[in-house]
Amino acid sequence: MSVDSRVIVITSGKGGVGKTTTTSNIAVSLARSGHRVVAVDADIGLRNLDVVMGLENRVVYNFIDVLEGQCRLNQALVRDKRVENLFLLPAAQTRTKDAVTSEQMEELCDLLRKEFEYVLLDSPAGIESGFRNAAVGADEALVIATPEVPSVRDADRIIGLLESMGKSPIRLIVNRLRSKMVREGEMLDVNDVLDILAIELIGVVPEDDSVVKSANRGEPLTFSDTSPASLAFQRIAMRLTGQEVPFKFDEENDKGLFAGIRRFLGIRS
Amino acid sequence: MAIEFLKKFFGSGGSKVSAKERLQIVLIHDRADISPEMIDNLRQDMIAVITKYMDIDKSRIEMDFDRVDRSVAFVANIPVIRIKRGVAPNRREMQE
Numbered sequence: 265m266s267v268d269s270r271v272i273v274i275t276s277g278k279g280g281v282g283k284t285t286t287t288s289n290i291a292v293s294l295a296r297s298g299h300r301v302v303a304v305d306a307d308i309g310l311r312n313l314d315v316v317m318g319l320e321n322r323v324v325y326n327f328i329d330v331l332e333g334q335c336r337l338n339q340a341l342v343r344d345k346r347v348e349n350l351f352l353l354p355a356a357q358t359r360t361k362d363a364v365t366s367e368q369m370e371e372l373c374d375l376l377r378k379e380f381e382y383v384l385l386d387s388p389a390g391i392e393s394g395f396r397n398a399a400v401g402a403d404e405a406l407v408i409a410t411p412e413v414p415s416v417r418d419a420d421r422i423i424g425l426l427e428s429m430g431k432s433p434i435r436l437i438v439n440r441l442r443s444k445m446v447r448e449g450e451m452l453d454v455n456d457v458l459d460i461l462a463i464e465l466i467g468v469v470p471e472d473d474s475v476v477k478s479a480n481r482g483e484p485l486t487f488s489d490t491s492p493a494s495l496a497f498q499r500i501a502m503r504l505t506g507q508e509v510p511f512k513f514d515e516e517n518d519k520g521l522f523a524g525i526r527r528f529l530g531i532r533s
Numbered sequence: 534m535a536i537e538f539l540k541k542f543f544g545s546g547g548s549k550v551s552a553k554e555r556l557q558i559v560l561i562h563d564r565a566d567i568s569p570e571m572i573d574n575l576r577q578d579m580i581a582v583i584t585k586y587m588d589i590d591k592s593r594i595e596m597d598f599d600r601v602d603r604s605v606a607f608v609a610n611i612p613v614i615r616i617k618r619g620v621a622p623n624r625r626e627m628q629e
Contacts, residue, residue, distance in 0.1 A: 449547025
């Protein structure tokens with residue numbers, strides 16, 4: 265299993281654009297399609313992946329405890345009971361980013377490679393040591409940007425840093441796209457963002473109220489929901505595994521294949 | 534009025550146009566990755582060259598990168614106190 269293991273950092277530069285939401289939804293989606301997945305919260309001191317995934321009550325140890333020899337890896341891993349093969353590796357909440365070194369993070373990733381097909385690292389915002397530590401052990405990267413000026417600017421910066429660290433491929437997720445605003449010419453569209461950032465696109469996630477609701481409940485959308493954002497995250501997970509899934513940039517309206525299938529089956533989303 | 538309406542209608546008059554243009558320009562600067570040290574070195578070198586020809590007010594020099602339409606310009610504002618005598622004749626000699 266370790267041979268095909270992929271370590272992927274999910275990052276953005278700017279905070280609040282959806283790193284944790286994306287990490288949890290892709291992790292769930294991959295696990296549901298049978299892959300062995302660990303979602304690692306690399307945001308030391310500001311951990312949130314546990315609450316977004318609804319696993320906060322089951323956290324005992326964290327990955328710093330593993331690195332410091334306080335516990336074994338499988339004691340720190342929180343198994344998600346809702347789906348097979350999905351685990352969370354929490355961050356320490358009462359430590360700071362300086363508690364780990366790059367070497368230790370690489371060591372941790374190598375440890376996880378032996379156990380998992382997909383290691384997803386939820387990076388902290390910023391371009392400092394927290395981000396670097398999250399990215400150092402990763403092979404590839406998913407960069408999240410919302411179609412807004414500050415987010416795209418920060419994404420450009422982070423792409424530069426990821427390139428200089430030799431990450432490949434570096435792929436883009438455009439998150440929180442509001443197609444009504446795009447149609448009115450009041451929001452950058454996907455092609456605008458791609459023009460500017462000039463990297464490969466892996467998915468477009470529409471603005472969707474169900475994201476907030478799912479975080480309230482601690483149930484990632486991709487567990488069952490067929491909301492527009494859930495479908496978008498599922499498509500991203502499929503593309504990540506190498507499947508060819510056609511893009512449609514106006515994914516909010518969801519007039520494409522999935523909606524077609526649902527209509528055919530008589531399911532209304 | 535009609536043009537505004539058409540622009541709106543075809544989605545080219547919205548705020549996204551300025552978003553894209555502003556991003557393109559700000560990223561030229563960001564990607565150039567100009568460090569404060571580099572600007573400082575440039576400043577010292579420019580002072581050294583210019584003071585060969587004129588006395589300048591070093592305390593009031595302003596140097597920065599500016600947006601000029603769709604490109605980036607390096608703009609320096611250097612107050613001149615006086616032109617040094619003898620510089621011009623030397624230059625003429627060199628040309629002869």
